[in-house]
Each structure stands twice: as structure tokens, then as C-alpha cells.
Amino acid sequence: MLEVRDIVKTFDGRAVVNRVSFEVRPGEIFALLGPNGAGKTTLIRMITDILKPDSGEIVLDGSRIGGDSRRQIAYLPEERGLYRRVSPIDVLVYYGQLKGLSAHAARSAGLALLGRMELAEWATKQVQTLSKGMQQKVQFCTALIGDPRLLILDEPFTGLDPLNTQLFEEILAERRAAGSTVLLSTHQMNKVEQLCDRALMINRGHMVLYGSVRDFRRQHADHAVMLRSDRRPGAVAGVRGIEPVDGEWKLMLEPQASPQSVLRDLVASGLEIESYSIANLPLEDVFVKVVREGLGLDHGQSGPPLPDELLKGAAR
Amino acid sequence: MNFSWRRALIVARREFLTTVKRKAFLFTLIAVPLYFGGVMALATRGQMSTRRESMRAFTRLGVVDSSGLYAGATREITTRMAVDPTEAPEKLETYRTAVVFYPDQARLERALRSGEIAQGLTISADYLATAVTRRYARSTGTFNSSSAVRPIERWLARNLLAGLADSLRIERATRPASGMDLYTLGKNDRFEIKDDRREMLEFMVPFMVAILLGVCIMTGGQYLLQGVSEEKESRILESLLCTLSSEELLAGKLVGLGGVGLALVAAWMGAGAALSAPMLAMAQFPLSPGLLVLAVVYFVLGYLFFASIMTGIGAVTNNMREAQQFSMMFSFANLLPVIVLTQILSKPDGPLAVALSLFPFTAATGMMLRLGTPSSAVPAWQIALSLALLALSGWLVLLGAARVFRIGLLMTGKTPNLPEIWRWARAGK
Numbered sequence: 001m002l003e004v005r006d007i008v009k010t011f012d013g014r015a016v017v018n019r020v021s022f023e024v025r026p027g028e029i030f031a032l033l034g035p036n037g038a039g040k041t042t043l044i045r046m047i048t049d050i051l052k053p054d055s056g057e058i059v060l061d062g063s064r065i066g067g068d069s070r071r072q073i074a075y076l077p078e079e080r081g082l083y084r085r086v087s088p089i090d091v092l093v094y095y096g097q098l099k100g101l102s103a104h105a106a107r108s109a110g111l112a113l114l115g116r117m118e119l120a121e122w123a124t125k126q127v128q129t130l131s132k133g134m135q136q137k138v139q140f141c142t143a144l145i146g147d148p149r150l151l152i153l154d155e156p157f158t159g160l161d162p163l164n165t166q167l168f169e170e171i172l173a174e175r176r177a178a179g180s181t182v183l184l185s186t187h188q189m190n191k192v193e194q195l196c197d198r199a200l201m202i203n204r205g206h207m208v209l210y211g212s213v214r215d216f217r218r219q220h221a222d223h224a225v226m227l228r229s230d231r232r233p234g235a236v237a238g239v240r241g242i243e244p245v246d247g248e249w250k251l252m253l254e255p256q257a258s259p260q261s262v263l264r265d266l267v268a269s270g271l272e273i274e275s276y277s278i279a280n281l282p283l284e285d286v287f288v289k290v291v292r293e294g295l296g297l298d299h300g301q302s303g304p305p306l307p308d309e310l311l312k313g314a315a316r
Numbered sequence: 317m318n319f320s321w322r323r324a325l326i327v328a329r330r331e332f333l334t335t336v337k338r339k340a341f342l343f344t345l346i347a348v349p350l351y352f353g354g355v356m357a358l359a360t361r362g363q364m365s366t367r368r369e370s371m372r373a374f375t376r377l378g379v380v381d382s383s384g385l386y387a388g389a390t391r392e393i394t395t396r397m398a399v400d401p402t403e404a405p406e407k408l409e410t411y412r413t414a415v416v417f418y419p420d421q422a423r424l425e426r427a428l429r430s431g432e433i434a435q436g437l438t439i440s441a442d443y444l445a446t447a448v449t450r451r452y453a454r455s456t457g458t459f460n461s462s463s464a465v466r467p468i469e470r471w472l473a474r475n476l477l478a479g480l481a482d483s484l485r486i487e488r489a490t491r492p493a494s495g496m497d498l499y500t501l502g503k504n505d506r507f508e509i510k511d512d513r514r515e516m517l518e519f520m521v522p523f524m525v526a527i528l529l530g531v532c533i534m535t536g537g538q539y540l541l542q543g544v545s546e547e548k549e550s551r552i553l554e555s556l557l558c559t560l561s562s563e564e565l566l567a568g569k570l571v572g573l574g575g576v577g578l579a580l581v582a583a584w585m586g587a588g589a590a591l592s593a594p595m596l597a598m599a600q601f602p603l604s605p606g607l608l609v610l611a612v613v614y615f616v617l618g619y620l621f622f623a624s625i626m627t628g629i630g631a632v633t634n635n636m637r638e639a640q641q642f643s644m645m646f647s648f649a650n651l652l653p654v655i656v657l658t659q660i661l662s663k664p665d666g667p668l669a670v671a672l673s674l675f676p677f678t679a680a681t682g683m684m685l686r687l688g689t690p691s692s693a694v695p696a697w698q699i700a701l702s703l704a705l706l707a708l709s710g711w712l713v714l715l716g717a718a719r720v721f722r723i724g725l726l727m728t729g730k731t732p733n734l735p736e737i738w739r740w741a742r743a744g745k
Contacts, residue, residue, distance in 0.1 A: 048557075048558040049558075050554070050557045050558065073558060074558065074559075075554070075555055075558035076555065077551070077554040077555055079551045079554065080551055080552075080554070080555060081550035081551035081552045082550070082552060083334075083550075083552060084550065085334075085338075086334065094326070094330055095559060097326045098323055098326055098327075098556075098559045098560050099559055139555070142555060143555070152558075
């Protein structure tokens with residue numbers, strides 16, 4: 001679907017995106033993660049052809065980005081706005097026409113989208129009379145109109161109430177079922193865990209994590225298992241510590257111990273086991289750990305200056 | 317992305333329709349000509365009405381003749397004058413003033429105070445040698461003290477000469493140069509009669525075209541500035557730029573808002589032509605097609621030049637207020653020739669007028685003013701050079717603006733400094 005190959009983008013001698021490569025598969029919801037200033041927006045702007053990479057290439061369905069293939073992409077930026085003195089349907093007709101629909105087709109598609117977003121009765125009111133949440137839904141419609149194959153959403157859930165969040169999630173699921181691919185950039189890690197199969201995390205322009213979300217959580221978790229049982233387990237070989245976590249027991253394992261051998265010993269001890277799983281680190285903790293420890297960084301020529309570099313600069 | 321005129325025209329259509337539907341546009345369309353028309357009508361009508369009123373009120377003139385020269389003078393002054401000089405042919409109105417003699421100044425003053433007479437005149441005993449007279453009035457309007465002077469002058473002259481010459485000579489003596497025409501060297505190198513009214517018309521059309529051109533360029537540019545600033549401020553651009561290229565967006569805006577400017581001027585010119593058609597027809601004034609073509613060419617090139625500058629300003633600034641501060645000096649430059657109008661009229665082929673008509677910032681309005689000045693014969697090479705310079709600089713500014721537009725649209729926060737803008741314009745990064 002989307003292949004990003006070794007792209008680099010430099011501003012004022014600093015690589016804001018530094019040799020980033022990844023692939024987004026057809027029909028998946030792929031997360032783009034990273035702290036503020038990591039280079040996510042620059043990366044998205046290159047995918048949407050708003051900016052050109054200094055080197056590397058971006059390929060969508062086998063064709064390099066830059067031609068009319070961009071018409072297959074829709075982008076809902078984090079900092080977004082709408083024309084305030086026009087109606088939602090006029091905004092959607094405008095966007096629809098720009099995406100190649102006829103005025104009639106754009107109007108039909110726009111009305112259908114507004115209906116799906118529960119905004120049908122607001123279709124002809126001025127945008128400025130709509131609430132912030134309603135405006136956000138209209139903005140979502142501007143991205144959806146024209147049935148793009150790749151949908152890039154930057155913090156789509158910010159400011160939404162739980163009902164509208166659920167509505168957005170349902171629509172994403174519908175789009176996915178219809179064959180669209182979603183690139184989701186967000187700081188809401190629970191949404192990534194819930195919606196995304198795979199993710200890329202960049203920090204200071206570098207790829208620092210890439211792959212399955214489940215794998216990240218395992219890779220960075222402690223060597224431990226989670227146990228739900230009728231009572232606190234007793235001493236078991238290979239377990240160096242036990243602590244209660246949210247109604248479960250977290251068993252910290254010795255480095256050489258395997259979860260399977262510990263499970264065998266627990267069953268043998270006569271413990272009644274309700275559930276047993278390998279402990280995962282919440283994605284939020286993985287995020288914090290990777291960023292705080294600067295994993296995978298070159299600490300040199302990429303990204304914005306580090307805090308200590310800024311301090312040195314100020315001292316000079 | 318390949319440039320698509322289809323997408324650019326979708327933007328143009330939206331920009332045009334959104335702008336012309338705005339209340340501000342309708343206000344500009346209707347209120348601006350009404351305001352200027354109203355001011356001009358008030359000024360002209362006011363002046364005419366004052367002249368008419370003062371002549372109507374001048375019904376009786378009291379005279380104290382100490383010289384004895386006017387004992388047998390006529391007891392009525394008949395004045396025929398054109399009150400409204402804009403009417404063609406001049407329509408003359410007749411006013412009659414009775415002349416009443418008083419034996420002394422005290423009685424004359426009493427008559428004036430009581431309203432028996434409108435004005436008083438005392439003729440000194442040695443008038444023939446000294447020409448000393450005094451005119452008395454209860455009051456006069458500001459700058460309006462001379463309204464009855466000419467009729468009195470002619471009455472004095474006519475009655476002084478009565479019996480000394482025949483009526484024809486007396487008439488010539490009182491108005492010796494009433495049939496004098498002035499011949500000046502025209503554009504075709506021949507001496508031609510100078511017709512003030514026709515000259516005024518010949519000047520007014522290009523003058524109005526120049527003013528409209530300036531206003532139109534400024535209005536279109538301001539709409540562009542406002543549009544870009546608003547879109548940037550309201551963060552619409554990023555999602556829009558995912559759908560079309562910055563070049564398509566820029567082209568659409570230039571075409572759409574240029575259309576708004578043209579529509580505005582077309583409506584104003586249409587209304588102006590309809591209202592002034594009888595006057596133009598009576599004066600048999602031919603509207604030069606060449607001049608109109610030049611006006612359109614100057615509009616297109618001038619608009620491209622200024623609109624590109626406004627687009628660049630809109631893209632690099634963070635909000636409308638900041639954008640307007642930067643744009644003000646460019647708008648001022650556009651109308652500079654109108655500000656120095658008197659210098660251009662007095663020396664249409666002088667260095668200042670030539671420079672203003674060649675310099676791209678002032679070329680459109682400057683050249684139209686020169687072309688309109690009756691005594692000016694602008695050489696063809698100057699028109700060609702002016703158009704070439706305007707087209708070339710317009711093209712360069714457009715290229716630079718497109719680059720600045722592409723980068724500046726996504727920049728927020730700090731306004732870039734001049735070296736940064738120059739780098740964007742040159743290298744596009």
C-alpha cells in the first residue's frame with residue numbers, strides 16, 4: 001500500500017527526518033508515534049506531497065508520490081480549521097470537487113457523510129454556528145469525502161466526547177472493512193493499543209520502534225507473568241518476587257526461568273488458576289521509556305536541539 | 317502533482333462566489349460610487365445653487381453717484397449667464413436687476429439695512445481719474461463676494477460710453493475678449509482650438525479609468541491578502557494542500573479574486589457610462605478603443621504584480637492585522653501618481669511623469685494618467701517599455717510569490733525576516 005524508503009528531510013542543516021523506512025499494509029490501521037517535535041508532521045507532509053524529501057522515496061500502490069496518486073490520500077491535520085461563513089455541505093462539495101468528484105456527486109457524498117456523522121440537520125447552517133465537536137466531525141468528513149484509499153489522521157480524537165469517539169472508531173472500522181488504510185498519529189496510547197496492529201515510533205527524526213504493537217509491549221516489559229488465582233501463590237522455583245497489581249499477581253521471574261516451567265510448578269502446587277499471561281508493558285510506559293532513555297538515537301545531527309544542547313547554547 | 321487548471325478553476329469559482337456574496341463586497345459595490353458621486357454632486361450642485369441664489373437675490377442695486385457721470389444711466393441691468401457650465405450646449409439664464417439712485421450714502425445704507433435693495437454702489441466724485449467705487453452688501457457667502465461684480469462692471473462701462481460710441485462698440489468694449497479662442501499644439505503636431513469642456517471630458521475618462529484601475533488593483537489585492545491570511549489563521553491550508561498543490565491554489569485565488577476586481581470595475585464603469593451617456597453623446601466624445609484595450613492590459617499586468625506581492629505578504633504574516641501593515645506601503649505606491657496628479661498634468665512628458673509611468677509599482681495608474689492628459693503625446697516606445705517592465709517584474713514577483721506562498725503557508729509563529737523571505741523566493745526552501 002504505502003512504502004516509505006529511507007527518506008531524509010533536512011532544515012537548516014539538521015535532519016528532521018533521518019533515514020526513515022516503513023511500510024503500511026493494505027487495510028491496516030497503522031500508528032505513527034513520537035514525542036512532540038519528533039518529525040511526525042514533517043513525515044506526514046512528505047507522504048501527502050506537501051513537502052519534498054531531500055532523499056529517499058515514497059511509494060503508494062507501486063507509484064511514487066508526486067503525481068495524481070496523491071488524490072488517493074486524505075489528511076486530517078492536527079491543527080485544523082474550516083471556512084467559517086459557509087455551510088458544511090458547501091465545504092464538502094468544495095473538497096469533493098477538488099478530489100475529482102462532480103458537483104452533484106460531491107453533494108450526494110457530502111450529505112451521506114453528514115448523515116453518518118449525525119449532522120444532517122446542520123448541513124446548510126453556517127459552520128461558525130456549529131459547536132467545536134460538530135466542526136471536528138465536519139473536518140473528519142472533509143477527509144473522508146472522495147473515498148480515499150489512505151487516510152492520514154493526526155490526533156482525530158482530541159476534544160471528542162466518548163460518544164463521538166465511539167462514532168469515529170466505528171467509521172474507521174467501516175472504512176477499514178471497505179478496504180481503506182489508516183495512518184493514525186496520536187498521543188492517546190490506549191487508542192493505539194485498541195485500534196492499531198502495527199506502529200512506527202520516531203524520536204528526533206529517527207525510527208526507534210517499528211513493528212507489532214503487541215511486540216513492543218512485550219519487548220519492553222519486565223520478565224514477568226500475570227496470574228489470577230484463588231489465593232496468593234506460595235514460593236515457586238524461578239520466581240524472585242510477587243506483587244499485587246489490579247486484582248492480579250505479578251510474578252517477577254528469574255532470568256533463566258521460563259513462563260511455562262513456572263506455570264507447571266504453580267499447577268503442581270494445587271493453586272486454582274483463573275488466568276495466566278505473559279506481562280506486557282502498557283504502550284504508554286513503552287513510549288515514556290523509549291523517549292526518556294533516548295533509545296535508538298544518534299545524539300548528533302538529527303532533530304531539534306536536545307535540552308542540554310539548548311542549555312549549552314544559552315551558556316555560550 | 318501535475319498542475320491542473322480544473323482544480324485551479326474550482327478554487328477560482330469558490331473565491332469569486334464567496335467574495336461577491338459577502339456583505340462587505342456589496343457595500344463596496346454600492347456605497348463607494350454612491351459616496352463619491354454624492355460628494356461630487358453636492359459640491360457641484362452646491363456651487364451652482366449658490367451662484368443661482370446670489371443672482372436671484374440681486375434684484376435691486378442702490379447707487380450713489382457723486383461723479384455725475386451716470387445721471388442718464390439705464391435703470392436696469394440685464395445679465396445672461398451660464399449657471400451650470402457642465403451642461404452642453406451651455407444653457408443661459410437671464411436675471412434682471414433694477415438700479416435705484418439715492419442722493420447720499422446714509423439713505424443708501426438705510427435702504428440696504430431695510431432690505432429695500434440687495435446691494436449698494438457708491439461712485440466717487442473723481443471716479444474717472446481714480447476708478448474708486450464702493451460696493452455695499454449686507455453679507456456675502458464665504459469666498460463668494462464677487463458674484464455680482466461682473467454685471468456691475470459691465471453696467472458701469474456701458475453707461476460711461478453711452479453716447480460716445482455706437483452700441484456695437486460699446487458691447488465690444490464691455491466684453492472685449494468674449495470671442496477669443498486659444499489654439500495649442502495638439503498630439504498630431506497641429507495647432508488646434510482648445511475646447512475646455514471637451515478637454516475635460518477627454519481627460520476625465522482616462523482619469524477615471526486610472527483611478528478605477530488603482531482601486532481595482534488594490535481591492536483585488538486586498539481580497540487576496542485577506543483570503544490568504546484568513547486561511548492561514550484558521551488552519552485550513554494544510555488539509556487543502558493535501559488535495560491540491562500550492563500553485564493551483566495560488567492560480568485559483570489570483571483568477572477568482574482578479575475576477576472580483578474586474579466585476580467591481582465593470583459594474584462601476586457600466587453604471588458611470590449609463591449615467592453620463594447623454595453628456596458624452598452631446599459632446600460627441602469618442603471612447604478610444606485603443607485606450608480601453610491598454611486599460612485592460614494595464615489592469616491585468618498591474619493586478620498580477622500587486623496581487624503576487626499581496627499573496628506573498630499574506631503567506632509570510634501570521635494574521636490579518638500584521639498583513640495589512642505590510643501591504644499598506646504597496647497600496648500607497650499604486651496610487652502615488654494620483655497624489656502627484658497636478659505635476660503629471662502640468663508636465664505629462666516631464667521626468668517625474670515618465671518615471672512614474674515606467675516604474676512597475678506606479679506604471680498602471682501613471683501611464684493611464686499620462687495617456688489621458690490632453691497635451692501629452694506619449695511615444696509608443698514608452699508604452700511598450702512600460703508594459704514590458706511591468707510584465708517582466710510581474711512575472712518575477714509571481715514566481716517568487718509562488719515559492720514564498722508554498723513555504724510560508726505552513727509556517728506559523730515567528731514572521732520570517734527579509735533574508736529568509738529572499739531565500740524562499742530565490743530557492744524555494
